[in-house]
């Protein structure tokens with residue numbers, strides 16, 4: 001089996017590499033690195049890449065993930081988050097290949113009083129959320145053999161995510177102020193990579209496409225998550241001491257894009273598909289911190 005991994009230098013891509021390499025012949029691509037560097041928003045470059053590699057499986061974590069910047073560059077976000085998966089799905093349909101694509105909890109908003117299931121109606125409140133929903137719809141409507149994994153609040157030991165940002169500040173001894181009115185499902189990129197490999201091993205992608213919520217088992221605010229991370233990092237000696245973490249409202253942390261107030265994902269279908277219980281936030285965070293340098 002030949003697998004093509006996009007976004008191989010991103011936080012999820014980085015964690016996917018060892019899992020996918022065990023499943024077959026892996027070809028990686030990123031903008032400026034990987035086995036075959038390419039700008040995936042360039043139709044000619046994308047077409048050359050696909051025709052040269054001719055993968056059996058495309059795993060596509062490449063995306064526009066800058067939530068605030070998407071408000072000012074909606075066309076660029078749309079190109080990566082809608083046009084790219086639409087084009088990959090089209091290629092997969094014509095060539096009998098399988099597409100694994102990733103989406104986000106930011107397609108939801110509101111508070112239904114329970115975790116969101118795959119059947120719930122989406123209602124994004126940001127350009128990023130709209131473009132990711134458009135990508136989901138394009139993949140699921142393409143007729144390709146495809147699976148969309150909706151994940152949430154990804155973190156890892158790679159730089160550039162919420163966890164790395166708050167631990168860097170805590171490491172300098174700075175107290176933290178973190179929003180407590182947005183509730184979601186923090187997910188370690190390593191957990192999601194393992195779920196992806198489980199699905200591929202079990203050959204679970206159906207013709208016509210399916211969607212699964214793929215997150216660690218958790219339901220907490222960014223403030224709760226920051227508190228847990230600071231405590232566990234201090235216990236391991238990764239930072240000198242557990243700095244105070246002050247809860248604040250979203251209005252006290254102004255940002256260009258709105259964030260959902262409740263985006264907890266129900267992972268029962270994913271647990272059934274993987275045939276195992278998924279890790280809790282605490283277990284996954286512990287595994288992530290074990291890899292912290």
Ligand SMILES: NC(=O)C1=CN([C@@H]2O[C@H](COP(=O)(O)OP(=O)(O)OC[C@H]3O[C@@H](n4cnc5c(N)ncnc54)[C@H](OP(=O)(O)O)[C@@H]3O)[C@@H](O)[C@H]2O)C=CC1
Nearest residue numbers: 007009010011012031039040062063065102104151153154
């Ligand atoms: N981060 C999060 O909290 C969450 C992410 N998701 C989804 O999960 C998936 C993976 O996210 P994550 O790993 O965090 O994302 P990252 O931002 O870490 O990685 C995105 C990747 O996309 C690549 N990329 C961006 N533009 C281009 C381009 N023009 N051509 C080629 N490659 C490009 C980047 O390559 P380069 O390194 O070369 O710039 C990078 O490797 C995405 O679909 C995201 O929407 C869902 C929920 C939460």
Ligand SMILES: Cc1cn([C@H]2C[C@H](O)[C@@H](COP(=O)(O)OP(=O)(O)O[C@H]3O[C@@H](C)C(=O)[C@@H](O)[C@H]3O)O2)c(=O)[nH]c1=O
Nearest residue numbers: 065067104105152153154162165177178179222253259
């Ligand atoms: C770093 C930091 C953030 N915050 C707030 C800002 C925001 O409302 C919330 C989350 O922080 P960020 O803006 O860093 O995270 P954000 O970019 O909103 O993260 C999102 O990224 C995209 C790609 C997704 O798909 C989502 O699932 C989600 O993970 O926490 C604080 O209150 N204090 C802090 O010190």
